[in-house]
Amino acid sequence: MELRIFTEPQQGATYDQLLRIAQASEQLGFGAFFRSDHYLGMGTEGLPGPTDAWTTLAGLARETSTIRLGTLMTSATFRHPGPLAIQVAQVDQMSGGRVELGIGAGWFEEEHTAYGIPFPDTKERFDVLEEQLAVITGLWETAEGDRFSHAGAHYTVTDSPALPKPTQRPRPPVLVGGKGKRRTPALAARHADEFNLPFVSEEVTSAQFGRDRKSVV
Numbered sequence: 001m002e003l004r005i006f007t008e009p010q011q012g013a014t015y016d017q018l019l020r021i022a023q024a025s026e027q028l029g030f031g032a033f034f035r036s037d038h039y040l041g042m043g044t045e046g047l048p049g050p051t052d053a054w055t056t057l058a059g060l061a062r063e064t065s066t067i068r069l070g071t072l073m074t075s076a077t078f079r080h081p082g083p084l085a086i087q088v089a090q091v092d093q094m095s096g097g098r099v100e101l102g103i104g105a106g107w108f109e110e111e112h113t114a115y116g117i118p119f120p121d122t123k124e125r126f127d128v129l130e131e132q133l134a135v136i137t138g139l140w141e142t143a144e145g146d147r148f149s150h151a152g153a154h155y156t157v158t159d160s161p162a163l164p165k166p167t168q169r170p171r172p173p174v175l176v177g178g179k180g181k182r183r184t185p186a187l188a189a190r191h192a193d194e195f196n197l198p199f200v201s202e203e204v205t206s207a208q209f210g211r212d213r214k215s216v217v
Contacts, residue, residue, distance in 0.1 A: 002031035006072055010038035010111075012046045015056055022060045025067055032068035033060065034102065037075060040111035054087050061095035068098045072196060073177040075106030076128050077117060081135035081155055089140065089166040097167035101136070102175035102196060105129040105184075126183045131155050133174070133191040138162075140171035181208070189215035 005025045009018055022033040037053035040046065057069045069091070074084070092099040105125040106112075112119035120128070131152045142148040142162035150157040166172050176188035177196035185208055188195035197208055 004032040004034060004068075005030050006034045006036075008036045008038070009056075010036060010041050010046050010050050011044055012041065012048075013051070014048060015051050015059060018051065018056055019060060019063055022064055022067065022069075026064050030067065032070060032100070033064075034070045034072045034100075037071045037073060037078065037102075038108060038111055039117075040108065040114050042108075054091060057099065058091045058094060061091050061098070064095075064098075066098075068100060069095060070100030070173075070175070071102045072175070072198075073102040073104035075108075076103060076132045077106040077112065077119060077125060081132040082139065082157060082160070084132070085136045085139040086164060088136075088172060089164045092166035092168055092172050093164065095167075097172075099166070099168070100173040100175060102177055103129065103132065103136075104176065104178040105180070107178070126180065126187075128154050130183075130187055133176070133187060137171060137174065137191055140166055179208075184208075186215040189213075 005021065007013065007018060007021060018035065025033050035053055035056060039050045053071050053074060057071070060069055088099060088101050109119050131154050135150050135155055135157055138148050138150060139160060139162045144165065146162070148157060148160045148162040173193040174191060175194040175196050176184065176192040177198060178184040179197070179200065185195060
């Protein structure tokens with residue numbers, strides 16, 4: 001069994017504090033350091049304020065050497081898939097191939113309104129997540145020298161060189177997370193290496209993993 005560390009710095013943490021935790025986690029033999037990707041504290045002011053998840057992980061990539069690094073979960077509403085694919089691939093290069101992308105549909109409306117980020121309805125957020133997964137994994141998995149295109153309702157990618165490539169091939173591990181009963185397990189089965197269920201009972205976990213397995217079949 002591998003033990004991993006998960007932090008929620010939107011509740012109040014600086015980059016320097018996160019760096020100390022990540023380095024201590026590595027020294028103590030933990031397998032990975034994950035952080036949430038949120039811009040607003042929950043039930044707290046979260047002073048001194050939020051830190052950006054992928055900026056944080058880029059810094060940690062250069063200040064650690066063995067521990068894996070990732071998000072639980074990046075909201076699909078926060079970033080366009082093309083730039084996110086570039087961002088994650090670069091951090092993967094910076095870390096020597098230690099990055100994992102956790103991504104979900106997003107749920108926290110208040111952080112969107114607080115920072116001017118559009119927050120569509122649930123169906124549209126899942127549609128966006130589905131396309132983001134297709135674009136991000138498609139860009140990473142396109143062979144060097146080939147081109148990638150995608151024509152969807154939310155994103156159109158035309159003749160992309162699909163660069164840069166992550167260090168991990170064919171791509172970094174992708175984690176899909178969330179409590180959606182139908183589309184979340186289906187998307188995890190189709191696109192992800194891991195299905196993450198936050199803060200739920202054993203009964204809910206069993207039911208959701210059952211839906212995930214049926215989607216794979």
